[in-house]
Each structure stands twice: as structure tokens, then as C-alpha cells.
Amino acid sequence: MMWRHIASNAVTMLIVLLFLMGGLILWGKGQYDGSGPLEQAICLQVPSGTNMRRVSAELENQGAVTSPVIFRMGADYADKTSQLKAGSYLVDPGASMAEIVDVVTRGGASTCGTEVVYRIGVNRLGVQVRELDPQTNRFEERASFTPAEEATPDIYVQKKAQGDTRFRVALAEGVTSWQVVESLKGMDVLEGTVAELPPEGSLAPDSYEVRPGDDRAEIIARMQSAQELRVAEAWQNRDEDLPVQTPEELLILASIIEKETGVAEERGQVASVFVNRLNRGMRLQTDPTVIYGVTKGQGVLGRGLRRSELRAATPWNTYVIEGLPPTPIANPGTQSLEAAARPLETDYVFFVADGTGGHAFAKTLDEHNRNVAKWRRIEAERASGN
Incomplete structure (x- = not known):
């Protein structure tokens, strides 16, 4: 009877211990997966050659984890301790230990610093x-x-x-x-x-x-x-009636649009002017192509174009040649490629600077001449300091 009583007590104690261990494991998992105590984001520095013990200590010092021991145990259980990567990592407010372990072991570029x-x-x-x-x-x-x-x-x-x-x-x-x-x-x-x-x-x-x-x-x-x-994407999505025959010609047109305006909202209008001119057999008459004929893209001209340069016969002088120049004149971005591929539908065939960084567009030569005269007045006022 005595041995049976001892055995019964032992089984009871074992059950209690197992229950407590299970509860402890659940509590630890909750601590590891739950929101952390960090109130403000930090940039965690992980030096080359360091280890999880030092990282967990630094996280505790900065108030990012409640228990460095649970942090290391969780990393061990997830089999990530050996995957620690050197770098600088942004730790967000409330980040859990599991999330921090993932950040410092995932690899790739640093996220702060x-x-x-x-x-x-x-x-x-x-x-x-x-x-x-x-x-x-x-x-x-x-x-x-x-x-x-x-x-x-x-x-x-x-x-x-x-x-x-x-x-x-x-x-x-x-x-x-x-x-x-x-x-x-x-x-x-x-x-x-x-x-x-x-x-x-x-x-x-x-x-x-x-x-x-x-x-x-x-x-x-x-x-x-x-x-x-x-x-390739711009060419695939182009309007069917464009006056360009190849992806290379589309790239040339996009480069001219890129050099003519830095205002994203008017790229489609600038594109429409050049498309309308090509469709009507008009010369493009755009200064950036003339400049490229002078510099060949090797540096900035740094001055205004001379009359002799506007008349000079180079492959890129669109005041002289018909159609597009033989090559792009710069490296255009996505917006200019999209504008060249799908220009706005307008009747514009002229444009000139308007003094605000953008351009004034015109459908007729008379309207364009008035815009040019206005721009010349603005230039004169700026030159005189008024």
C-alpha cells in the first residue's frame, strides 16, 4: 500500500510538472510572438562577427525585448541563430522578438543607418x-x-x-x-x-x-x-497609329521629350507636338537635338546656341533634317517613354517656354509668335534684373 501511495504521488507530481512546463512554454511563446515593449523605432547595429547573445543584450539595453534569454531560445528553436547577418536594421515600435529575429537573419541590404x-x-x-x-x-x-x-x-x-x-x-x-x-x-x-x-x-x-x-x-x-x-513594355503598349516604326525610334522620340521638359504633367503634350509634326511632315525643330549635335553628349554646352549651329548640317540638327535624328540624345525615364508611346491627342504643333518652368503650347503660328514674344519680354526683364 505504501509503495502504491508513493507511486500515485509521483505520478501526480509528474503531471503537475508537465502542466507547469507546458504553461511555461506557452507563456514563453507568447512573450516571443507577442508585441514587444519598444515605444520608439531604433536602428539596431549588428557588427560583423557578433553573436545572438550580444545582439539580445543590446536589444535589452535599448528596451526592445523583455527577456534576452527568451529571445535567444526562440532564435535557437527557429534554427536561426547561425543565420545572423551583420548590418543596420530598423526595429519598429512594438516589434515582437520573432519579428526582430527575422529582421536580423533575413539578409539583404541594411534597412537603416x-x-x-x-x-x-x-x-x-x-x-x-x-x-x-x-x-x-x-x-x-x-x-x-x-x-x-x-x-x-x-x-x-x-x-x-x-x-x-x-x-x-x-x-x-x-x-x-x-x-x-x-x-x-x-x-x-x-x-x-x-x-x-x-x-x-x-x-x-x-x-x-x-x-x-x-x-x-x-x-x-x-x-x-x-x-x-x-x-519593350512601352512599345508593347503603344498607340497603333504612331509615326514611329521601331522600338529604337520610340526611344529616340522619348529622349527628345525628356530633354524638352522637366515637368511631368506636360510630357504628354510635348509628345503630341512632335507626333503631330511627324504626321504632318514638319521638321521637329527642337534645340536639344542641335545641342547634342554640338556636344555629342559629352558634357553640357553651357551657353545658348549660335545661329551658325542652328543652321549647321549635323545628323541631329532637326532644324535641317527631316524626321527623327539617327540616335537618342539622352537616356529617357519611364514617363517620357510612356508619353512617346501614348501621347495626348491635341492639335498643338508649337511650344515655347512660359517663364514658370513649363511651356506655352499653340496650334497656329500666329498664336505661337505671341507666346514667343511674351517669353522674350520675360527674358529681357530677367536680364535687366526687374
Whole structure:
């Protein structure tokens, strides 16, 4: 009887222990999966060579987890401890331990911290060093400079050497292929050479993530692949009655639209002018094509066109030649490609600057001459300082 009583008590204790363990596991899982205590977003730095113990301690210090032990146990149970990735990661308010583990083990680019942006613009290459403010989720500029004209700031040198700094190449709409290649040469985080100049118009304006040591030719290839897809899509969705016969001609037209206006809302109108002119057998008579004939895309003209240049017979002078020039004159963006493929339906055949950054459009020469006279008055007033 005594042994039976002892055995019965032992079974009871085992049941109680199992029940308590089950409850403890459920509680721990609730802690791991439930909302965390973080009230404001933080940028978590995960240095190269660190481990989950140090990461969990840092998270506890910043008030992001209630228990570093549960954090590590959960990561172990999910078999993610060995997948820890170095970088800088944005941890949102209320993020659960499970969500944080996923963020620091998923891989890929950092989601906060320092970013160096190389901006390839029409006039120059600019470099910006900026950091993400986790509270506002907006980047704050720390430094900016033009490599060809200014000394390199110390913060750029410091941040470039950090392993969690991200690098990005931002290619503006309307730059030429020569400008892109020359700008890539000026980026000291890249390596390799570009054997030959990419065809004009073949590079997609966009923002490209790069890493120190990336090959310049491979970045060019990425830009070309992206542009091929964009041109193919625009061509596929084009209006059936366009006066262009090939995707290359569509690209040429888009590049002219790109250089004629920086106002997104009027690209369709500008496109309609050129389409109407082509349909009527009128010369395009657009200054950007003449400028390209002078510079061949190698830099900015930096002055007004001379009368002799407007009369000069170059393959790109649309005051002289009929139809489209033989090549694009810049690398157009998606909006200009779409405008070329599906222009607005208008009767406009003229346009001139209106003094606001946009253009005044006209259906007749008389109306256009009045718009030109108004623009000349604005130019004169600006020149006199009034």
C-alpha cells in the first residue's frame, strides 16, 4: 500500500510538472510572438562577427525585448541563430522578438543607418552622406559634396569604411551615356573599366544598390537590362497609329521629350507636338537635338546656341533634317517613354517656354509668335534684373 501511495504521488507530481512546463512554454511563446515593449523605432547595429547573445543584450539595453534569454531560445528553436547577418536594421515600435529575429537573419541590404548616394545629374556627379532617423523614418543629410570640385569630407571617408554603410547610384533622367560612364569612373568604391561607351538611351534612369568593389561594367549591364524591359513594355503598349516604326525610334522620340521638359504633367503634350509634326511632315525643330549635335553628349554646352549651329548640317540638327535624328540624345525615364508611346491627342504643333518652368503650347503660328514674344519680354526683364 505504501509503495502504491508513493507511486500515485509521483505520478501526480509528474503531471503537475508537465502542466507547469507546458504553461511555461506557452507563456514563453507568447512573450516571443507577442508585441514587444519598444515605444520608439531604433536602428539596431549588428557588427560583423557578433553573436545572438550580444545582439539580445543590446536589444535589452535599448528596451526592445523583455527577456534576452527568451529571445535567444526562440532564435535557437527557429534554427536561426547561425543565420545572423551583420548590418543596420530598423526595429519598429512594438516589434515582437520573432519579428526582430527575422529582421536580423533575413539578409539583404541594411534597412537603416548610413547611406552614401552617388547622384549622376545632368550637370555633375554629387555625393550625399545621409542617415536614417528611426523616429521619423526619414533620411537626414550629414554631408554632400561634388568630388570634382570640393575636398572629400572626413565623414565620407569614415562612413565608407564602415561595414554596414549602404551605397546607391541614383541616375537622373536625361543624362547621357558619356556622363554616366564618366561619373562611374569618379566613384572610388567601384572597380573595373567600361570598355566601350553604351549606346545613347540604353541606360535606365533609376536608383541602383551597389557594394564596394562592384564592377563598373556590371552596373552598366544592369542599367541596360532595365532599359530594355522598359522600352519593350512601352512599345508593347503603344498607340497603333504612331509615326514611329521601331522600338529604337520610340526611344529616340522619348529622349527628345525628356530633354524638352522637366515637368511631368506636360510630357504628354510635348509628345503630341512632335507626333503631330511627324504626321504632318514638319521638321521637329527642337534645340536639344542641335545641342547634342554640338556636344555629342559629352558634357553640357553651357551657353545658348549660335545661329551658325542652328543652321549647321549635323545628323541631329532637326532644324535641317527631316524626321527623327539617327540616335537618342539622352537616356529617357519611364514617363517620357510612356508619353512617346501614348501621347495626348491635341492639335498643338508649337511650344515655347512660359517663364514658370513649363511651356506655352499653340496650334497656329500666329498664336505661337505671341507666346514667343511674351517669353522674350520675360527674358529681357530677367536680364535687366526687374
